[in-house]
Amino acid sequence: MKKILSVSKKEFIEIIRDPRTLAMVLTLPTIMLFIYSYAINLDLRLIKTVIYDLDESKQSRELIGKFLNSGYFRIIKYIDRYDDIDKYLDSGKARVAICIPSDFSRKLIGGKSTDIQTIVDGSDASTSTVAINYVNQIIQQYSLNISVSALRSGGMNISGKLPVIEMKNRVWYNPELKSVNFIVPGMIAMIIMMLGSILIALSVVGEKENGTFEKLIITPIKSYELVIGKIFPFVILSFADVIFCLIIGRFWFKVPIRGSVPLLLCLSSMFLFSTIGLGLLISTISKTQRSAMMIAMLTSMLPTFLLSGFVFPIESMPRVVQLVTYFIPARYYLAILRGILLRGVGIEALLMNSFSLFIYSLFMILISALRFRKKLA
Amino acid sequence: MTKLHHKVAIEVKNLTKRFGDFIAVDSLNFQVIQGEIFGFLGPNGAGKSTTIRILCGILAPTEGSGSVAGYDIAKQSEDIRKRIGYMSQKFSLYEDLTVWENIEFFGGIYGLNSLERVKRGKLVLEMAGLQGREKSLVGQLSGGWKQRLSLGCAIIHQPKILFLDEPTSGVDPISRRNFWDLIYRVADEGSTVLVTTHYMDEAEHCDRLCLIYRGKLIAIGTPAELKLLHNDDLLQIECQPLMDGLEVIEKLPFVRDVALFGAVLHITVADAQKVIPLIKTALHESGINAINIQFIEPSLEDIFVSLIESEEQSSK
Numbered sequence: 001m002k003k004i005l006s007v008s009k010k011e012f013i014e015i016i017r018d019p020r021t022l023a024m025v026l027t028l029p030t031i032m033l034f035i036y037s038y039a040i041n042l043d044l045r046l047i048k049t050v051i052y053d054l055d056e057s058k059q060s061r062e063l064i065g066k067f068l069n070s071g072y073f074r075i076i077k078y079i080d081r082y083d084d085i086d087k088y089l090d091s092g093k094a095r096v097a098i099c100i101p102s103d104f105s106r107k108l109i110g111g112k113s114t115d116i117q118t119i120v121d122g123s124d125a126s127t128s129t130v131a132i133n134y135v136n137q138i139i140q141q142y143s144l145n146i147s148v149s150a151l152r153s154g155g156m157n158i159s160g161k162l163p164v165i166e167m168k169n170r171v172w173y174n175p176e177l178k179s180v181n182f183i184v185p186g187m188i189a190m191i192i193m194m195l196g197s198i199l200i201a202l203s204v205v206g207e208k209e210n211g212t213f214e215k216l217i218i219t220p221i222k223s224y225e226l227v228i229g230k231i232f233p234f235v236i237l238s239f240a241d242v243i244f245c246l247i248i249g250r251f252w253f254k255v256p257i258r259g260s261v262p263l264l265l266c267l268s269s270m271f272l273f274s275t276i277g278l279g280l281l282i283s284t285i286s287k288t289q290r291s292a293m294m295i296a297m298l299t300s301m302l303p304t305f306l307l308s309g310f311v312f313p314i315e316s317m318p319r320v321v322q323l324v325t326y327f328i329p330a331r332y333y334l335a336i337l338r339g340i341l342l343r344g345v346g347i348e349a350l351l352m353n354s355f356s357l358f359i360y361s362l363f364m365i366l367i368s369a370l371r372f373r374k375k376l377a
Numbered sequence: 378m379t380k381l382h383h384k385v386a387i388e389v390k391n392l393t394k395r396f397g398d399f400i401a402v403d404s405l406n407f408q409v410i411q412g413e414i415f416g417f418l419g420p421n422g423a424g425k426s427t428t429i430r431i432l433c434g435i436l437a438p439t440e441g442s443g444s445v446a447g448y449d450i451a452k453q454s455e456d457i458r459k460r461i462g463y464m465s466q467k468f469s470l471y472e473d474l475t476v477w478e479n480i481e482f483f484g485g486i487y488g489l490n491s492l493e494r495v496k497r498g499k500l501v502l503e504m505a506g507l508q509g510r511e512k513s514l515v516g517q518l519s520g521g522w523k524q525r526l527s528l529g530c531a532i533i534h535q536p537k538i539l540f541l542d543e544p545t546s547g548v549d550p551i552s553r554r555n556f557w558d559l560i561y562r563v564a565d566e567g568s569t570v571l572v573t574t575h576y577m578d579e580a581e582h583c584d585r586l587c588l589i590y591r592g593k594l595i596a597i598g599t600p601a602e603l604k605l606l607h608n609d610d611l612l613q614i615e616c617q618p619l620m621d622g623l624e625v626i627e628k629l630p631f632v633r634d635v636a637l638f639g640a641v642l643h644i645t646v647a648d649a650q651k652v653i654p655l656i657k658t659a660l661h662e663s664g665i666n667a668i669n670i671q672f673i674e675p676s677l678e679d680i681f682v683s684l685i686e687s688e689e690q691s692s693k
Contacts, residue, residue, distance in 0.1 A: 002485060003485060006481070006484075010474065010478070013474055013478060210469065211467035214465060219458060
């Protein structure tokens with residue numbers, strides 16, 4: 001115990017004295033959280049829109065009002081020439097153009113069908129898809145209202161409500177579809193991955209590089225004492241960072257925390273141990289800090305970012321890649337995080353993910369302990 | 378040499394270590410007596426460090442056996458590690474930590490309690506001459522100080538045996554001198570010291586020496602004993618021009634060996650008194666100015682050069 005504490009104390013002092021590590025531990029989570037939360041904004045709030053209203057009637061203004069009130073469109077210009085659409089879309093000043101024909105109100109009053117042209121900039125596929133969906137929703141809603149009132153005024157004797165199927169979309173768990181609610185859990189996974197694997201690997205390989213590792217081997221310290229003493233400060237720091245991210249997420253980004261925080265921390269520790277296992281494993285195969293850094297980046301950060309479902313949904317990946325994701329621990333952890341934070345579920349809904357994570361971390365710790373032991377002996 | 382009342386600190390029998398086809402250590406046999414400073418000499422790559430690593434329990438020997446402080450190197454490395462100190466050629470302290478933090482850390486991992494740590498730590502500070510610099514970062518100390526602190530950290534737990542693997546390489550001569558004073562102090566306090574070096578002047582400081590070359594033990598004994606191994610006489614010749622003199626002397630039939638030692642030549646002959654006039658004549662005839670020819674005591678370096686050369690010839 002005394003020996004473990006000595007190692008931990010030394011490790012703490014080294015972390016505090018090394019500006020690089022300290023920066024990685026303290027500022028990087030904050031910076032990453034803010035950059036990613038604002039940069040990876042998957043919502044289409046305020047799509048820049050131009051309107052070409054040839055009708056300029058009560059009806060057309062009503063429709064435009066619907067667009068405005070939806071909260072998804074920002075009308076930057078009412079144009080009066082068709083050619084201007086080209087100008088705005090080409091330069092990227094607008095993403096959507098809506099053209100209302102001159103006979104719009106006339107046809108509607110006359111009880112005839114009419115159409116509206118929507119032109120969307122398709123160069124950003126995801127934005128345009130979402131934009132088209134919003135436009136469709138708004139127009140259908142409006143058109144339904146018109147049909148109903150037309151039927152009524154047309155002498156159809158309807159008392160009360162017309163039997164229409166109204167679509168009531170309810171998005172559970174993330175009702176406003178805020179992407180920051182997805183990003184904060186993802187960031188927590190990234191940060192644990194980074195602290196666990198990269199910092200541990202760097203710290204062990206650093207000792208190898210400056211010869212202190214060899215000196216430690218010749219002392220009576222046992223390999224498990226050395227490993228526990230060494231990872232202890234990183235475990236503390238990782239937990240501090242998780243809590244820090246949760247606080248920022250909760251109070252700055254208003255990400256809900258619906259489930260149990262102790263359960264979250266408990267399962268986080270499991271994930272943390274799998275990343276520490278990976279870090280130790282990397283430290284046994286690399287000779288220099290440079291190579292340790294490269295290997296850690298490739299094996300931990302990149303898969304966590306790309307294959308965990310953080311940025312790209314696993315369901316939309318090709319079959320083969322989907323299979324690969326089963327070997328990425330962050331996949332399970334992310335499901336757990338989202339489950340606890342957004343859905344507020346307990347352990348019973350997360351059994352499969354927790355179990356997979358448990359198996360994975362057990363495997364990683366075992367493998368790395370064996371390799372580490374062999375290296376020491 | 379080994380008398381019965383001497384206690385054996387280190388003993389190896391037929392110790393061999395192979396890495397693939399390469400034989401790093403080739404059936405070594407030797408004993409180190411408790412309390413002595415035992416020198417391990419040999420050129421780079423001779424197998425010195427490998428032997429130390431086997432004795433410390435980092436490497437397992439391929440063949441042979443050995444004991445350190447009475448414990449078997451193959452089976453009881455845990456017990457050995459508690460009783461030895463080790464310092465390597467590569468500087469190995471934590472540069473981000475202060476002098477005192479390093480001392481505390483090594484005290485801690487050797488299992489000293491806080492009282493012992495302070496007591497031994499102060500002694501180590503005093504030995505290394507670092508009082509008043511407890512709070513300096515180790516990274517800011519000069520090489521000589523680092524070396525002394527490194528030694529201090531290796532003896533904080535009062536090891537029975539201290540292994541020093543080229544402790545003075547890359548350190549200036551004055552620091553080396555100071556460092557050897559420290560080694561003497563450690564030995565006086567009862568520790569056995571096994572030190573590897575390739576500095577011949579340092580070899581003279583040892584109680585006993587062994588020379589290894591290509592993993593084999595070439596010679597073992599006190600410096601005085603080793604000097605007796607040199608049966609032939611040694612002459613030192615100063616002449617002008619030096620290289621022409623070397624060529625002339627090399628061709629003389631009675632000269633066994635010529636070696637360049639700085640600005641002079643060392644030549645090995647069977648009987649110095651008989652050949653001095655002959656050499657003078659030969660040099661004179663070739664128009665070389667013989668400034669000084671004298672009979673000298675062989676240094677350890679002469680002995681090792683000749684021992685290694687005869688080893689090379691016999692292995693051919």
